[in-house]
Amino acid sequence: MINAQSKPKHSFSERKPVLTVVIIELLLLLAVFAAGAIATIKQLDYTSPVLISFTPIAIVLMIYLTLRRKWGETGFRSLRSIPAGHAKYYIPLLLVLGTLALKGFGELSLSRVAFFVFFTLLVAFVEETIYRGLIFKILLRKSAVAAVVTSSILFSITHLLNALSGQHMTDTIMQLIYALLLGAALALLMLKNGNIVPLILFHFIHNLIQFLGNDLEDTGTLPYDLFILAVLIAYCAWLVWSIRTNSSIPSKGSEQANTVVH
Template identity: 85%
Template sequence: MIKPNSRPNQSFSERKPVLTVVIIELLLLLAVVVAGAIATMKQLDYTAPVLISFSPIAIVLTIYLTVRRQWRETGFRSLRNIPTRDAKYYIPLLFVLGIITIKGFGELSLSKVSFFIFFTLLVAFVEETIYRGLIFKTLLRKSAVAAVMTSSILFSITHLLNALSGQSMTDTIMQLIYSLLLGAVLALLMLKNGNIVPLILFHFIHNLIQFLGNDLQDTGTLPYDLFILAVLIAYCAWLVWSHRMNASKPFKGRKQSNPIVR
C-alpha cells in the first residue's frame, strides 16, 4: 500500500501538518482577539466578539469544504453510518447534558431562545469543524495520540480568551480543565467513528443549556463542576481502553483504517 507521505501532488497540510495546525490556530486566535478589541471599543454585548469573528469563519469554512469537496472527509456523515454497537459510546454525553440541566433555566423569551440557538449552533459548527475536523484530521496523519492530545489542548487554550471578557481567573482555570477533558472525549469519539455530526449536536445543545440556564454564581456550581470533571475523566479512560482493545484484536475482522482518513 502506498503511504500518504509518498503520494505525488500532496497538499500543504499533508506536507506540513504541524505548520498547518499552527497557522489555523493563530488565525483563529487573531480573529477572536481583534473581534474582542472591536467589541470592547464599541461597548458591545458579551456575545459580540464571537459573532464578529465566528460568522465570517463559518462562511469561509463552508465555502472551503464545498469547493474542495471535503465535507465527508472532515467528518460530516450521516448518523446512520455509526455502527449500532458503537452507539453506547455516546450515552455519557447525554448524561453530561442531564447534569448541566439540573440547575434549571432562567427567564426565557422567544427572542432570547432564538438568538442563542443561532449563537450556539454557530459556535458548535466552527469549533468542531476546526478542532475535531481540520486540526484533528491533519494531525491524524502523524499519529492518533498527536491528533487527540493536540486538538484537545488547543481547544482548551482558546478558552483562555474568556479571561479577556472579564471572567474571573478561577472560572477561567476551571473552564480550561473542563474544555481540555471535553475536547479529549470528543476527539476520542472522532477517532472511533470519524463522524463529527453527533459532536456538533452535543456541543450545540451543551452550550445552549449553559446560556439559557440559571446563574448559580451566588450558590456556587463547584459540586456540579467537580462531578462533571470526574465523569469526563472516567469517560476518557473508557474510550482509550476501548480503542486499545480494538487495536489489539487480530487483523481479521477489524477495520483496515481509521474511518476519518479513508
C-alpha cells in the same frame, strides 16, 4: 523532457501538518482578538466578539469544504455510518447534558431562545469543524495520540480568551480543565467513529443549556462541575480502553471517511 514518473503532488497540510495546525490556530485567535477589540471600542455585548469573528469563519469553512469536496472527509456523514453497537459510547454525553440541565433555567423568551439557538449552533459548527475536523484530521497523519492530545490542548487554550473578558482566574482554570477533558472525549469519539455530526449536536445543546441556564453563584455550581469532571475523566479512560482493546492501529477508510476504530 517530460518526466513520466513524476511524483504525486501533496498538499501543504500533508507536507507541513504541524505548521498548518499552528497557522489555523493563530488565524482563529487573531480573528477573535480583533473582534474583541472592535466589540470593546463600540461597547457591544459579550456575544459580539464571537458573532463578529465566527460568522465569516463559518462561511469560509462551508465554502472551503464544498469547493474541495471535503465534507465527508472532515466527518460530516450520515449518523447511520456509526455502527449500532457504538451508540453506547454517546451515553456519557447525555449524562453531562442532564447534569447541566439540573441547574435550571433562567427567564426564557422566544427572542432570547432564538438568538442563543443561532449563536450556539454557530459556535458548535465552527469549533468542532476546526478542532475535531480539520486539525484532528491533519494531525492524524502523524499519529492518533498527536491528533487527540494536540486538538484537545488547543481547544482548551482557546478558552483562555475568557480571562481577557474579566472572568475570575479560578473560573478560567476550571474552564480550561473542563475544555481539555471535554475536548479529549470528543476527539476520542471522532477517532472511534469518524463522525463529527453527533459532536456538533452535543456541543450545540451543551452551550445552549449553559447560556439559557440560571446564573448561580460559584458555590452553587461547584458540585455539578466536579461531578461532570469526574464523568469526563472516567469517560476518557473508557474510550481509550475501548480503542486500545479493539484495535491498536486504526483502520483506514475511503477517501471520504475519517479513521474509524470498530
